[in-house]
Amino acid sequence: AQSVTQLGSHVSVSEGAxxxxxxxxxxxxxxxxxxxxxxxxxxxxxxxxxxxAATLVKGINGFEAEFKKSETSFHLTKPSAHMSxxxxxxxxxxxxxxxxxxxxxxxxMLLVSP
Amino acid sequence: xxxxxxxxxxxxxxxxxxxxxxxxxxxxxxxxxxxRQDPGLGLRLIYFSYDVKMKxxxxxPEGYSxxxxxxxxxxxxxxxxxxxxxxxYLCASSGTVVxxxxxxxxxxxxxxx
Numbered sequence: 001a002q003s004v005t006q007l008g009s010h011v012s013v014s015e016g017a018x019x020x021x022x023x024x025x026x027x028x029x030x031x032x033x034x035x036x037x038x039x040x041x042x043x044x045x046x047x048x049x050x051x052x053a054a055t056l057v058k059g060i061n062g063f064e065a066e067f068k069k070s071e072t073s074f075h076l077t078k079p080s081a082h083m084s085x086x087x088x089x090x091x092x093x094x095x096x097x098x099x100x101x102x103x104x105x106x107x108x109m110l111l112v113s114p
Numbered sequence: 115x116x117x118x119x120x121x122x123x124x125x126x127x128x129x130x131x132x133x134x135x136x137x138x139x140x141x142x143x144x145x146x147x148x149x150r151q152d153p154g155l156g157l158r159l160i161y162f163s164y165d166v167k168m169k170x171x172x173x174x175p176e177g178y179s180x181x182x183x184x185x186x187x188x189x190x191x192x193x194x195x196x197x198x199x200x201x202x203y204l205c206a207s208s209g210t211v212v213x214x215x216x217x218x219x220x221x222x223x224x225x226x227x
Contacts, residue, residue, distance in 0.1 A: 007156065022168075034215070041120070043204055043218030090156060099171070100145065100208065102216060106156035 002027045002093045004074075006105035014113050019063075019078040021108050023091035032094035033074045034102065035065055039087045048088075050074060061085070071107065086112045117141070118219040120205050126225045128177055133192040137205030145208040146188035147216065148172075148180065150201045157204065193201050195226045 007022040007038050013051040027076055036044040048059025065076045076089060088109045092102040121136035139146065145164050149172075151155040153211040159172030161180040169180050177199060181189045188207075192199055202223050 036216075040175070043206075043220045044216070045218065048217060070173055101147065101159055101162055102151075103159075104157040106154060 002029075002031065002095050002103055004033075004091045004103065004105040006089075006091050006108050007092050007104065008108055009109060010109045012111040012113065013081045016080050016082055019081045019085065019110065020078070021076040021091075021110065023065075023074045023076065023092075023105060024072050025074060025093050029091060033065075033067065034092040035059065035063070035074075035076050036090045036092060036104075037087050038090065038107075044090060047076070061106050070113075080111075081112050083112050083114065085112055115160065118205055118207055120203075120219040122222050123128050123153065123220065124198050124225075126218050126227065127192075127195050128198060131192075131195050131226075133224065133226075135190040135192075135203055135205075135224070137188045137190070137219055139188075139205075139207040139217070141207060141217065142185065143209035143217075144185075147208070148178075148190045149204045150174070150187070151153055151204055151208065151221070152201050153210050157202050159180035160190065166177045169225040195224075197226050200224060218220060 003026045003030045005024045035047040038044045052066045058064045063078045070071045088107045090107050091105040095101045118139045147162040148160040163169045163182040179191045202221050205219040206222045
């Protein structure tokens with residue numbers, strides 16, 4: 001079965017610092033991987049997705065993620081944090097049960113201080 | 115602009131009540147999903163539907179049922195609400211079976227007293 005593990009329930013950075021949110025996956029087949037963001041009092045919205053094309057994926061708001069098969073990782077990065085990046089971030093993997101559903105990680109709350 | 119609309123943002127119910135959570139999407143998507151979100155547990159799939167009148171159990175279907183009579187509408191039903199069903203409920207839809215990208219509603223925060 002497919003699963004994802006997000007390391008760290010909370011990550012704190014200063015404005016302008018590098019953002020690194022970690023995600024490791026487990027999958028018996030080539031995975032489709034996603035990062036979603038949830039701002040306060042809102043639903044989730046897609047940041048970026050990996051679907052077996054380029055291993056470096058660029059998303060919205062300056063975020064990107066790199067698929068590393070050897071490390072079974074799909075970490076999310078942004079070179080310079082902005083206050084507006086404060087939100088909860090979820091990594092997800094597409095399940096392979098015959099239907100296209102997503103299995104989500106437990107989430108990482110990103111805190112940005114001035 | 116694409117939209118998934120959940121009928122209530124906040125809902126307070128009593129133990130034992132029958133509860134309906136409604137979700138409507140305007141994107142003509144085939145697939146619709148109900149997740150619950152709890153702190154520290156992330157999102158867990160309750161039920162999903164890939165076509166009208168079709169439904170499939172997710173990871174935690176116990177205590178829930180669903181209804182999909184029209185393509186745009188997907189309802190989650192708590193037959194007899196219990197306090198452990200206090201949670202944030204998120205509806206989502208997807209029109210692309212292969213890629214699995216989901217579009218989410220804003221959520222319904224349900225409190226069962």
